[in-house]
Every structure is written in structure tokens, then in C-alpha cells.
Amino acid sequence: MNAASVAARKSAASGMTPAPSRGVQIANFIVFQAAWFAAVLGAAHHIPLWGTACVIAAIAWHLGVSARPAQEAKLIALACAIGFVVESAVAMQGHVTYPSGQPVSWLAPYWMVALWGELAIALNVTMRWMKHKPWLAALVGAVGGPAAFHAGVTLGGAEFVDKVPALITLACVYALLMPLLVGLSNRFDGVSVPEASGG
Numbered sequence: 001m002n003a004a005s006v007a008a009r010k011s012a013a014s015g016m017t018p019a020p021s022r023g024v025q026i027a028n029f030i031v032f033q034a035a036w037f038a039a040v041l042g043a044a045h046h047i048p049l050w051g052t053a054c055v056i057a058a059i060a061w062h063l064g065v066s067a068r069p070a071q072e073a074k075l076i077a078l079a080c081a082i083g084f085v086v087e088s089a090v091a092m093q094g095h096v097t098y099p100s101g102q103p104v105s106w107l108a109p110y111w112m113v114a115l116w117g118e119l120a121i122a123l124n125v126t127m128r129w130m131k132h133k134p135w136l137a138a139l140v141g142a143v144g145g146p147a148a149f150h151a152g153v154t155l156g157g158a159e160f161v162d163k164v165p166a167l168i169t170l171a172c173v174y175a176l177l178m179p180l181l182v183g184l185s186n187r188f189d190g191v192s193v194p195e196a197s198g199g
Contacts, residue, residue, distance in 0.1 A: 044156030048101030083116025145174025
């Protein structure tokens, strides 16, 4: 029995359709990356509203192609709420500063909060391989979170005031939050849908 057959059997056993097609996953990846760069470069060039608009467009696209957009919308809203709290805490620490998109210095930049919502559009598509694997999600968060943030700093979207403490803080925060986000994606999965019951 090949891997595809095993995946299909697992999906059927859980009452859900198989994972998104390769085409959907590729489109999701391209849209995600394009919106991420737009947000970071928009902030770096002091046009954060433009970058945020691109992220909102990416989220709207994802909702438009999702089988159950209401579920995905709930996941996105929760991710934005979590991101607002977390990024505001990071801002209040003073280890990181932002060039734009931060009307109040001790609150998260709005484009950063939007990026948390954008992260949610990948959880049930290109990141669904982390589902039901909290240890893997924690590892990805601990490594990938600071790496993505550092890439944003390199592009000018943010600036480290105290680089090492900032990276350590980000690694710990993302290691804790990625399993939470993956757990929420299991609960609010609008990409997979229940199989129609037989007559």
C-alpha cells in the first residue's frame, strides 16, 4: 500500500477529506510568501498600510478557496488575537523596534498582527504536516520563528536593540505558541471537510 493510499484511509477514518491538492498547496505557499514580503518591505519603506493590504488580500483569497471559510476565519481571528498579545509583549520588552506601522510604541505594529493572521492561512494547507505533532510544532516554532523574524530585520521591517535576548525570547515564545496554533488548526479546519455520509 503506497503513502497516498495510507493518507486516504486515515482521512476516511477521521471522517475528513484528504489533504489539499499539490496545486492548492503551491498556490498557498506562493501567496503566503508574496504577502509576507509585501508586509515586511512595506514597513521597511514606511508604507505599512500597503503591505497590510496585501496580507488582507492573501487572507481573503484563502477564505475564498476554502471549503468552510467560517472555520478558517475563526482560526485567523484567534491567531491575530494571539499575535497582538505576543508582539505587544515583545515590543514592551524593548529588544526590538519598528520603523513604521506602530501608532503606540508599546503595542504591536498592526502589520505584524496581520502576519499572524497570514500564518493561520498556511496551518491547514502547507503546514498541515505538523497536525497532531506538538513536539514538531514546538521545534519548528523555536527555529523558524526567530529565523523569520531575523529575515524581517534584514529586510528592514524591524531592528534589534538587543539581538541575543530578543532571539532567545522569540525562540521560547514561538516554541510555546506553535503547538497552540496547530491545536487550534485541528479544531478550526476549514480546508478539510466532513465526508458526505452514504445514503
